[in-house]
Amino acid sequence: MKAAVPITIASLKVACAQCNLLELCLPFGMSENEIDRLDELVGARRKIKRQQHLYRAGDPFEAIYAIRAGSFKTDVLLEDGREQVTGFQMTGEMLGLDGISTETHSCNAIALEDSEVCVIAYDKLEELARVVDGLQHQFHKVMSREIVRDHGVMTLLGSMRAEERLAAFLLNMSQRFTARGFSAAEFHLRMTREEIGSYLGLKLETVSRAFSKFQDEGLIAVQQKHIRILDIAGLKKLIQHHPSRC
Amino acid sequence: MKAAVPITIASLKVACAQCNLLELCLPFGMSENEIDRLDELVGARRKIKRQQHLYRAGDPFEAIYAIRAGSFKTDVLLEDGREQVTGFQMTGEMLGLDGISTETHSCNAIALEDSEVCVIAYDKLEELARVVDGLQHQFHKVMSREIVRDHGVMTLLGSMRAEERLAAFLLNMSQRFTARGFSAAEFHLRMTREEIGSYLGLKLETVSRAFSKFQDEGLIAVQQKHIRILDIAGLKKLIQHHPSRC
C-alpha cells in the first residue's frame, strides 16, 4: 500500500459506467442501475510502473484489482529460488482473487508495462454484493472463470508437448487481444521468452526454438516480441493432434 | 440428474448443524445461527457409486456439491482422447465450482469409491448468501482456496521433476487425511497409478518407479494402494531441494 499514488478528484469521477472496459470487466452483464452503484466501489486508481509489484506474496489482502490499462504477470517463488509464472493478465481482468482464502496474497503481481488498476476494497465489495443482485453473481462468475482457466493451464502443463503448449499460448493471446478490439493476427507480447517458458513449464531456449520452428513452417512471423500469425488453422491443428496417435 | 437417488424424509433431517464435517466444509467459521439457516440450502443428498459420474463436462450447471462421504476425481478429456485429471476431492470439499462461469460444467466428476454428496442449489446459495453474512464470505473463501490450490498444482507441473511431484502429492494427501482425523502416516489411496500420473503430468510407469525408489530409500512403505510414510522429513526435503542447484 505504501506505493499508492495520490488520486485527484478528477480521476475519481471516471468510474465503471464511463469505462470502455465494461464488457470485459466485473460489470459485464449488470444493468445500468447496478453499474452506477459500482462507482461507490472503485475507491481509487493506482498506477504501477513497469517491473513494479502491485502486491507481493505475503502481503495482507485488502482489495482486488481490475486492470484499467497495461498488463501484469503473477508468479510464485519456490523456497529454492525457482520462479513459476501462474498467469498473464490484460485489461479488464482481475488480480488478487487468490488472497481471499487466507487473507494474505499468495503470489506476486508485477506490471509488464506501465499500468493502471482500479482498487476495489474487498469488504466494500462483499457489502455491495449483498445489495446489488448482479454484482454478486458476476463476481462469482469471475472467480469461477479463473478456476476454469487454471484447469486449462493444468491440462496444458500435464499433457501437452512443447510446441503444443506454445501454439495454445499464442491462440489464447490472439483470442484475448481480439476480445479487446485488437488484431487477432498481429500483436506485441509484453513478456520475455523466459516468462513465457516459466508459464508453459519450458526453458527459454525451448520457447525460442519453437518460435523459430513455427516461423520456418510458415505458421507465424516473429520479430522479437512482435508476433504475426499467418496460419491460425495450422496452429489449431497442432494442439488437437497428438503426434503419437497419428 | 437422471442418476439422482430418491431421498427419504429421515435423510433430509440430518443437515449441516449435525454434520461432523462442519470444520472442513462450507459452514467453517460461521456462527451457530448462521449454520442453522444452511439447512434450507442442502436440498437433497445424492449417492454415487464407484466409477459413476456426479456430473459430466457439458452438463448444465444447477448446483454445487459438498462431499459427505467418499472421494472423487475431476478430469477433462481433450479432443484427441487424452485425459487430464485436474483434482482429487475428499470429504468436506466442494465440487462443481467450475460450472458457475459458463453455466455449464467444464469437467467430469467421477466417484473413486461409493460416495455421497450434499446437493446445494446454486440459485438458493446466492439468495441465502445475500442474507447470511458469513455464508457469502465463506463461499468466496472456498472459491479462492480452489484458485490457490490450482496455482500450487501449476507450480508442481511447471517446475518440479517426477520424484518431487510424487513427494508433494503424498505430503498433500497425508495433510488432508490428518485434517480429517485419520493417520498422517498411513492411508489408502483410492486412485490408480494412472490417475495419479495424469494428475501429476507423468506416465503410470514413472509413478510406479518413483514409489519403488521411495520404498528402497526407506521413505515410505508401499503395498498396492496402501501407503505408510516412514520419513516425512525426508519427503519434505525432496521438494525443497532442487538437485541441479546442489
Next chain:
DNA sequence: TTTTGTGGTTGACGTGGATCAACGGAGCAT
C-alpha cells in the same frame, strides 16, 4: 480348480527437452 481382466512392477531402449555454451542484436547511458 482354471480363466480372464485389471492394475502394478520392472527392464531395455529411445527421445524431447534441459543444459551448457557461444554469439548476435537492441536499447540505453556515457
Next chain:
DNA sequence: ATGCTCCGTTGATCCACGTCAACCACAAAA
C-alpha cells in the same frame, strides 16, 4: 560513436522421462 546489459537465437550434448514389452498379483467369473 563506445561500451554495457539484457534478451533472444542457435548448436552440441546429456539425461529424465516416455515408450514398449514382459511379467506378476489379485479379484471376479467360469
